[in-house]
Structures are given as structure tokens and as C-alpha cells.
Amino acid sequence: MKEGRNTAGALGLVLGHPFDTVKLLGFFKGMSFPLVSIAVVNSVLFGVYSNVLLALTAMSHQERRTQLPSYTHVFIAGCTGGVIQTFFLAPFDLIKVRLQNQTEPRVQPGGPQPRYRGPVHCAATIFREEGPRGLFRGAWALMLRDTPTLGLYFVTYEGFCHQNTPHGQNPSSATVLVAGGFAGIASWVAATPLDVIKSRMQMDGLRRREYQGVLDCVVSSFRQEGLRVFFRGLTINSARGFPVNAVTFLSYEYLLHSWG
Numbered sequence: 001m002k003e004g005r006n007t008a009g010a011l012g013l014v015l016g017h018p019f020d021t022v023k024l025l026g027f028f029k030g031m032s033f034p035l036v037s038i039a040v041v042n043s044v045l046f047g048v049y050s051n052v053l054l055a056l057t058a059m060s061h062q063e064r065r066t067q068l069p070s071y072t073h074v075f076i077a078g079c080t081g082g083v084i085q086t087f088f089l090a091p092f093d094l095i096k097v098r099l100q101n102q103t104e105p106r107v108q109p110g111g112p113q114p115r116y117r118g119p120v121h122c123a124a125t126i127f128r129e130e131g132p133r134g135l136f137r138g139a140w141a142l143m144l145r146d147t148p149t150l151g152l153y154f155v156t157y158e159g160f161c162h163q164n165t166p167h168g169q170n171p172s173s174a175t176v177l178v179a180g181g182f183a184g185i186a187s188w189v190a191a192t193p194l195d196v197i198k199s200r201m202q203m204d205g206l207r208r209r210e211y212q213g214v215l216d217c218v219v220s221s222f223r224q225e226g227l228r229v230f231f232r233g234l235t236i237n238s239a240r241g242f243p244v245n246a247v248t249f250l251s252y253e254y255l256l257h258s259w260g
């Protein structure tokens with residue numbers, strides 16, 4: 001009896017395994033694009049931040065543990081990272097926003113094709129229909145969003161670590177996680193108003209041009225929808241911001257230590 005149950009269990013596993021595999025593959029489908037974009041953008045951001053801070057303070061990462069750089073230096077390094085990362089982030093973010101806002105149904109055999117069939121097709125279509133500059137639509141709003149907020153991001157992170165770490169020691173993993181999480185929340189709270197504007201600018205030009213520029217978009221969004229338009233997505237941005245940035249900073253610290 002027991003043997004029969006074991007055999008049935010094993011058979012069930014053998015039969016179920018291909019389904020689980022397909023399910024898992026399906027689960028992670030569509031992740032390669034965000035993975036590539038986050039790898040490129042974060043390498044640029046953290047690389048620029050570390051190097052600008054090194055140039056401003058003439059101190060290595062380890063030396064900075066005993067002597068905290070001024071918050072002005074941290075802020076400038078973060079803002080510089082924000083400006084430079086915009087050039088890399090803009091096309092990736094535009095493609096993400098266009099794909100997310102695509103409301104056409106899934107492709108049916110013989111049915112109409114969606115406007116964008118995937119990230120590469122989306123980039124090629126924008127390039128063809130809107131020109132090379134089209135790939136940077138909304139980049140000004142993105143730069144306005146990211147420059148001060150990335151300054152704030154690194155100030156929050158360094159400040160929290162400094163406050164919660166005994167002098168001269170490295171912050172614990174728990175401290176790094178919480179500091180990274182708070183940095184994520186603080187930056188997203190500050191960034192949400194311009195995030196709304198940035199996404200609208202990126203969608204503009206798809207059918208007809210609605211806004212003349214960032215300011216026009218701010219004014220007409222406010223006129224049509226009131227002040228609350230600038231807080232759209234605040235909760236979800238903050239809830240996502242904590243875990244994402246906790247893990248981001250933990251990996252950053254881990255890489256800095258393993259590279260010496």
C-alpha cells in the first residue's frame with residue numbers, strides 16, 4: 001500500500017515536472033529586458049557616484065567609514081550619478097513605459113498585431129516612426145526627476161548607515177538593508193510628482209502631440225486633474241522602493257568589499 005503511494009507520488013512528480021518547468025519559465029518570462037536595463041543603469045549610477053565621491057573627498061570607500069564625507073559631497077556625487085545615468089536609462093525607461101501602456105489584447109492567430117511586439121521591436125518602431133531622438137522622449141523630465149532625488153537617495157543611505165554604525169566599523173547587513181530601503185522610499189516620495197510627468201511625456205507623440213514641454217505638461221495635468229495627479233502611484237512606488245533598494249545597496253556593499 002505504502003509502496004503504491006510512493007510510486008504514485010514519483011509518477012506524479014515525473015508527469016508534473018514538465019508543467020512546473022513551463023510554469024516557472026512563464027513566471028520569469030519578460031525578465032531579460034528589465035535585467036539588462038537595471039544592470040547597465042545601476043553600474044553607471046553606482047560607478048559614477050563612487051568615482052565622483054572619490055574625486056571630491058580623496059578618500060577610499062574604507063577610509064570613508066572612519067571619516068564620513070560631508071553630506072554636500074555625497075549629494076553632489078549622487079546628483080552627478082543621476083545626470084549621467086539619464087542618458088542610459090532614458091531609452092530603456094521609454095520602452096518599458098510604452099510596453100506597459102500598450103492596451104491592445106494579446107496576439108491572436110489571424111488577429112491584429114499589437115503595436116509593439118516586444119522590447120526590441122518597440123525600440124525599432126520608435127526609431128522608425130519618431131526618429132533617433134524619439135528614443136529620448138521624456139529624457140528632460142527623467143533628468144529633472146532623477147538628479148535631485150538620487151542626491152537625496154545617497155544622503156539618506158550614508159546618513160542612516162553613519163547614525164547606526166559604531167565609529168570606524170562597517171555597517172552590518174541589517175543596517176545596509178534598512179538604510180537602502182529608507183533611501184528608496186525617500187527618493188521615491190520626492191520623485192513621484194515628476195515621475196507622473198515623465199511618463200506622460202514619454203507617452204506623448206504616440207498619436208498626436210499633446211504637450212509642448214515639461215512645464216506645459218505640469219500645468220495642463222494640474223488644470224485637468226488637480227494637485228492629486230502628482231501623487232499618483234506614491235504608495236506603490238514606496239512599497240516597491242523599500243525591498244528593491246535594500247537589496248541593491250546590499251549587493252553594492254558586498255561587491256565593494258569583495259573587490260577590496
Ligand SMILES: CN(C)C(=N)NCCC[C@H](N)C(=O)O
Nearest residue numbers: 146149153187188191241244
Ligand atoms: C527616481 N528615483 C526615485 C530614483 N532614481 N531612486 C533611486 C532608486 C532607483 C532604483 N533603481 C529603483 O527603481 O527603485
